[in-house]
Amino acid sequence: MKTKFKTLLIPLLLGAYACVGDADVQEKPNIVVIYADDLGYGDVGAYGAHELETPNIDGLASGGVKFTNGYASSATCTPSRFALLTGEYPWRNEDANILPGTAPLLIDTAQITLPEMLKAEGYQTAVVGKWHLGLGSGNVDWNSKIAPGPNEVGFDYSYIMAATQDRVPTVYIENGNVVRLNEDDPIQVNYQKNFEGEPTGKDNPELLKMKWHHGHNSSIVNGIPRIGYMKGGESAKWVDENMADTFLVRAQQYVKKYKDEPFFLYYAMQQPHVPRTPHPRFVGKSGLGPRGDVIVEADWCIGQFIRTLEEEELLENTLIIFSSDNGPVLNDGYYDNAVEKLGDHKPWGPLRGGKYSLFEAGTRVPFITYWKGTIKPTVSNALVSQIDILSSLSELVGSDLKGPDSKNLLDVFLGKSDKGRDQVILEATSRTAIRKGGWIMIPPYEGPAVNELVNIELGNSDEYQLYNLKEDVGQRTNLAKEKPEKLKEMIETFKSIRGDAYGKVKQLELH
Structure with a gap:
């Protein structure tokens, strides 16, 4: 990861700043x-x-x-x-x-x-x-x-x-x-394997006050099944x-x-x-x-x-x-x-x-x-x-x-x-898109169009997607084919910001 480090030269304030709204000097907010x-x-x-x-x-x-x-x-x-x-x-x-x-x-x-x-x-x-x-x-x-x-x-x-x-x-x-x-009841946590004898949401539905739908079927705390396994720490829960x-x-x-x-x-x-x-x-x-x-x-x-x-x-x-x-x-x-x-x-x-x-x-x-x-x-x-x-x-x-x-x-x-x-890169589970002005461009991505478990459209498509948000905030009309010059502009801006990371995703290669 490319890390940005703190500068060693940090100016010290003297307990006041010039108020951006007036010429008055006020306390720091x-x-x-x-x-x-x-x-x-x-x-x-x-x-x-x-x-x-x-x-x-x-x-x-x-x-x-x-x-x-x-x-x-x-x-x-x-x-x-x-x-x-x-x-x-x-x-x-x-x-x-x-x-x-x-x-x-x-x-x-x-x-x-x-x-x-x-x-x-x-x-x-x-x-x-x-x-x-x-x-x-x-x-x-x-x-x-x-x-x-x-x-x-x-x-x-x-x-x-x-x-x-x-x-x-x-x-x-x-x-x-x-x-x-309580030091006599230490906490143990494991995300791969349950602890022997500990009930789970999957195996002990009779202990639940909230039923799990997907993913949340491991350790039970307060009648609620969780992600991951935990033992001990009763007084701290x-x-x-x-x-x-x-x-x-x-x-x-x-x-x-x-x-x-x-x-x-x-x-x-x-x-x-x-x-x-x-x-x-x-x-x-x-x-x-x-x-x-x-x-x-x-x-x-x-x-x-x-x-x-x-x-x-x-x-x-x-x-x-x-x-x-x-x-x-x-x-x-x-x-x-x-x-x-x-x-x-x-x-x-x-x-x-x-x-x-x-x-x-x-x-x-x-x-x-x-x-x-x-x-x-x-x-x-x-x-x-x-x-x-x-x-x-x-x-x-x-x-x-x-x-x-x-x-x-x-x-x-x-x-x-x-x-x-002027623009911002948006991200969802490692996939990225760009908002620039009133437009948004979503590159092609593999994967399902809808996450069926949560019933949400993910934005995945085998084609570029281009939307004019000022006229189509609900993103119903893909203008990628109708506006090739705008699409090209969005792709190039996206590529300039993403840099080397852009080329790491095959789906993002320019067609």
Whole structure:
């Protein structure tokens, strides 16, 4: 992997910066990134949802910049999180795929990261919630301090789950140590082989409160079958229905503790990723089943968090960025009525595809920036990517550290400019496409057109695909044959960015 290393010359701020909106000098702003998990473009009221109520997210959108062309880097979780924190395209790192719970740390500890940059500028930094970027350097011992991890790539404080809610180990980890672990009941984890005598979702359906559909049939925790096998650690295992509250409380405690100094919080929510386990307070609230209920729950959590900022008199000095790691999926491994109770709700909105897909709904997601009193409410059609957050925030705080693929779009994020990126490479399970201006080009790829397990179109075809998104946001009319010059232009731009990686995929050879 081609790694970008931190520069040794880091300018020091003297506790102030010139406000980009006025000539006044203010304190450095607090920065919060709220990151949803599998939330689709159409899952939010501000983006057209009518069957779901998301008043708190809608409030951020109506009071800040609502981006209509905001992208995650990838249509799956690990790559998007890698890009967000490093400002680097995940396809540059061959290991940036959906990781098992036992994967080693994906981010090089010498690499530029968003928290590392902010930490160098005097910020307290924290991650609360989902991590899924690997831990340790291989063969992790879950019963001793786990490193390297978030604390070794720039976070002063971390309270995380190792991977995802549907994967073992099903424990919280605080600053590298498993929370509430009893040393007399050590944790063992294996992704290839079960431990003798341990029940599984496949062999013991009578123990389940949630039935698996595909993939999730290994160890059972809290009546839910998971991916991977785990033994021990009973006192440390989380209660799924309490997870949203657990992360919310840690986020609130963090901002209260560091309210008198600039802080950066990466609040990585688990909703609406599977297994969808709303707290009893939210069961049935959406009318759309557990998937809808956990979106309502997530929105409530965001409202409670914002209220904490208000109560601590921090809201007017806090930049909030809200987005999602990738597009939506309904049945992603469990029977939970997400399909049966969907009704008229369209998680993908007007877009085509979803999670895992190169079509727009895979990577175009809700994307909002909010800063009370500084950002004026607006709707922006500028092309922006989560990759750009690192370099843009670097500009905000006066740092020289930038991400290798990250663009400085600070004025765009603050609603002062509508000139975003010229183009961006989009990725889905190692396949890539390019968005340039109002056009998107998807190269030919082998493989099924539809992932039958999740019922999502993947964007695979034996022909080039070219869509004019300004006229055809649903990507129904392939213009590749009608617009050969535009196709050629898109291919050449794509090739110039992908570089050597372009030639490694046979399907991408020019015809």
